[in-house]
Amino acid sequence: MSREDADIFEQLYRSFQKKITLGNGVEGFLDYCKSNDIFIAILTNGRPEPQYAKVVALGLHKWFDDEHIFISGGIGYQKPDPQAFKYVENAFALNPEETWYVGDTYEADVVGANTAGWHTIWFNHRNRECPEKNRADITVKSIEELKEVIRGQIG
Template identity: 35%
Template structure:
C-alpha cells in the first residue's frame, strides 16, 4: 500500500507506463523478419528507449527531425549490440511499430486504478512527450480518453515544453491549480518521470517494470515493479 495522504492530483506517463510498449516493438521486429541473433528483444528495446531520450533533446533544439529521430534510435540501438541495420530497414521497423501502436491495450489493472483514484475525488490525468495526434491515437486505442477528460491530457508538442524540463510539471500544476506538494506523477523512466517532477516539487512513483538503475540521488516516494495489487491509500 502506498501512502499519499496529501495528494489531490495523480498524473501518469503514457508510453510503457499505461501500456506495454515492448509488445508492439516485438511484433514490428517479427513482421519485418529482423534477426536479433542471440540478443534479447527487451534489451534492444531498452536501448531504443535510451536513444529516444537522448535524441529527443537534440530534436527539441531543432537539430534533428522527428522522423529521423525515430529511425536513428532504432539503428543506434542495434549498433550497440553489434547488429547492423540499414536506414531503410530501420524505417520499415518504425513504420510497422507505429502501426502496432494503434492496436495496443492498457496494462490489465490500469483502467481500474484510474477509476479508483477518480472515485476518491482526485484529479487524474496524463502527461506525455510527443506529437499531439500521435499520442492521442494511442490514448484512444487504450480507451483512456473515455475516462480522462481532454483538459486533463497534456502532450508536450501541444504545450511547447517537454520532459525532462521541470517546467512542464509546473505548467500542469498551474492548469489544475493544485499545490505542487499535492501532485503525484507515475512513470517508467528515471530522467523523464522521476527527476523533473521531484525538482518541480511533486511526488514521484517510479514504475520500474524494466528493472532499470537509478541515475541520480533523487528519491521517489515509491518504486513499483507492477500494478498488481497496487492502490493509493488515501483518506
C-alpha cells in the same frame, strides 16, 4: 536507413500503434481513482498527433477528458523540464506540496516532477537499476503495489 526502409518502419509503427493495450490491472486502477474522485491527468512526451492516437487506441477517454491530457509537443515543454509539470500545475491551480506524479521513466518522470517540487512515485515495473541516488518518494514495481500506495497516500 534508406527512405524506403523508413517508410516501411513508419507504416508498421502506425499499424501496431492501433493494437496497443493497457497493462494488466491498469483499468482497475484507473477505475479506482475515478470512483474515489482522485484527480488524475496525463503528461507525456512526444508529438501531439501520434501521442493522441495512443490515447484513443488505449481507450483512455473513459478516465481522462481532453483537458486532462497534456502532450509535450502541444504545451511547448518536454519532461524532464520542470516547466512541463508547472504547465499542468498552473492549468489546475495544483499545490505542488500536495501533488503526486506517477511515472515509469526515472529520468523524465521522477527527476522532472521532483525538480518541479512534486512528490513522486517511480513505477519501476521494468526493474531498472536507479541511475543515481533515488529521488523518488516511493518506488513500486507493480500496479497492485501502486494501488496500495495510492490508497495509503491519497485515497
